[in-house]
Amino acid sequence: MAEMNYFEGLAAGLKTLCVGLKTTMRELFTKKITEQYPENRKELKMFDRFRGSLVMPHNENNEHKCIACGLCMTNCPNGTITVTSQMVETEDGKKKKVLDKYIYDQGICMYCEICVRVCPQNAITFDQSFETAVFDRAKLVKQLNKPGSKCEERKPVARPAAAPKPAAPKPETANAAEAAKEEKPQENNKTE
Amino acid sequence: MFNLQSWTSAIHAWMLGMMPEWAAILIECVVVALLIITLYAVFAIVLIYMERKVCAFFQCRLGPNRVGKWGLLQVFSDVFKMLQKEIINMRKSDMFLHDLAPFLVVTASMLTFACLPWNKGGHIIDFNVGLFFMVAVSSIGVVGILLAGLGSNSKYPMIGSMRAGAQLISYEISIGITMLTVVALSGTMQISEIVQQQADNGWNIVRGHVPAVIAFLIYLIAGNAECNRGPFDLPEGESELTAGYHTEYSGMHFGFFYLAEYLNLFIAAGIATTLFLGGWAPLHIAGLDGFNGVMDAIPGAVWFIGKTFFVIFLLMWERWTFPRLRIDHILSLEWKYLMPISLLNLLLMALVVVFGLGINV
Numbered sequence: 192m193a194e195m196n197y198f199e200g201l202a203a204g205l206k207t208l209c210v211g212l213k214t215t216m217r218e219l220f221t222k223k224i225t226e227q228y229p230e231n232r233k234e235l236k237m238f239d240r241f242r243g244s245l246v247m248p249h250n251e252n253n254e255h256k257c258i259a260c261g262l263c264m265t266n267c268p269n270g271t272i273t274v275t276s277q278m279v280e281t282e283d284g285k286k287k288k289v290l291d292k293y294i295y296d297q298g299i300c301m302y303c304e305i306c307v308r309v310c311p312q313n314a315i316t317f318d319q320s321f322e323t324a325v326f327d328r329a330k331l332v333k334q335l336n337k338p339g340s341k342c343e344e345r346k347p348v349a350r351p352a353a354a355p356k357p358a359a360p361k362p363e364t365a366n367a368a369e370a371a372k373e374e375k376p377q378e379n380n381k382t383e
Numbered sequence: 384m385f386n387l388q389s390w391t392s393a394i395h396a397w398m399l400g401m402m403p404e405w406a407a408i409l410i411e412c413v414v415v416a417l418l419i420i421t422l423y424a425v426f427a428i429v430l431i432y433m434e435r436k437v438c439a440f441f442q443c444r445l446g447p448n449r450v451g452k453w454g455l456l457q458v459f460s461d462v463f464k465m466l467q468k469e470i471i472n473m474r475k476s477d478m479f480l481h482d483l484a485p486f487l488v489v490t491a492s493m494l495t496f497a498c499l500p501w502n503k504g505g506h507i508i509d510f511n512v513g514l515f516f517m518v519a520v521s522s523i524g525v526v527g528i529l530l531a532g533l534g535s536n537s538k539y540p541m542i543g544s545m546r547a548g549a550q551l552i553s554y555e556i557s558i559g560i561t562m563l564t565v566v567a568l569s570g571t572m573q574i575s576e577i578v579q580q581q582a583d584n585g586w587n588i589v590r591g592h593v594p595a596v597i598a599f600l601i602y603l604i605a606g607n608a609e610c611n612r613g614p615f616d617l618p619e620g621e622s623e624l625t626a627g628y629h630t631e632y633s634g635m636h637f638g639f640f641y642l643a644e645y646l647n648l649f650i651a652a653g654i655a656t657t658l659f660l661g662g663w664a665p666l667h668i669a670g671l672d673g674f675n676g677v678m679d680a681i682p683g684a685v686w687f688i689g690k691t692f693f694v695i696f697l698l699m700w701e702r703w704t705f706p707r708l709r710i711d712h713i714l715s716l717e718w719k720y721l722m723p724i725s726l727l728n729l730l731l732m733a734l735v736v737v738f739g740l741g742i743n744v
Contacts, residue, residue, distance in 0.1 A: 201720060212700065215703060216700070218440075223439075223445050227445075
């Protein structure tokens, strides 16, 4: 038995060694992945999941999606984000919290991406820019919402589409009721 | 075939006309020694560059490409850096042994280097037990490594050198037996004679077919172990021993170890070329006289160096493929696998020789 193990081990070992040699020989002729950075900065494209710096995308009407809930600020481990908001009265007399300033201090950001993950509105994301070196720390403190921008109006169809769930019937009705409540002000806006 | 013998004897006769024999031989020895040391340095530089590039390409990288075109000047700048560095003497280390060790290592590899058959008539050390001499002088390197560990008065070099000692002495056995396999095939230990036979009758790896191929493979594994390289580089094991036996060395003393490591690679490949791939013998295919004529026109030194670099590539391929082994795995690989297989292989080769089964081209 032991002798068989010896010869089987020898044969298996030789086979795996050959597999290793084959792999490296294939690797010898593959395209090299080295990025020669300063020379190729024109055509350098970072991979999709790269976390460059935090940005808040705005649409063509200078509108962002941030509702100033402050979840990103409370979840940030480093205290990188400061959200200041103000209460304004809408046209139909309701009080509404709107974003005043979204301050992001890149100097103390550790790029954990928790802020992006907790954001209920997908208002913030990381872009691919990485050339962020400056001579003054103060320059790393950025305001992410553009001046004069406002929160995007929520689309009424978004909620009911997400609501139907086959497993739990009770929450579904609750959601539907909520959705109906939410839809009402929108309709009012339209009629006015 | 181009023969260097006529040139060397002509030079010798010309020098004898001007001075007594002892002076002529002395001058010739000094010139040849200088030649060998220069070649040694040149090959070290070429090998370090090649190692970096081959390693990079195996790892899907580009390797050095900033200093000079394609990074060609990188090794030169490294050498200048090394030459400028201070040689630091450790407190409480055995100064004499500590300083002696790198010279022993370099001397051993230079002596072995001088045994290689560069061309027809281009042997520097060549006598009837040449192969035996080669094995003997290459073993001096182990003494240097052990002294480096002992003289440094530090735990890492000590552990590294003990590992190196265990490993080198073990693998010397496989190397010796594979060499014996070739000696059994050739019937001589004289290096020039071994190569001459291969030039006349075909390369040993073809002549000795199955046992020669097995011996060649075993030699490639054991040769890498003998150079402290590749999967067998745990005498330096940087992850646990900082740099192994040369941890406490700096400047050119470290440079000697580095130089010897790369030249040992060249020597291991050179011995493999001499024993199995025909040394300076050109590639001949029986029946193709035109092709053989073209191959004969290429000088033997080019053949030897070309084949050696091919074997070096094989050794680097091996090195950059396999992960480092543990010390007990290394020793069990040698004592349980390589040594019994090479002994059986020697028996097989003896049968091949006795029954005249070898292929003579």
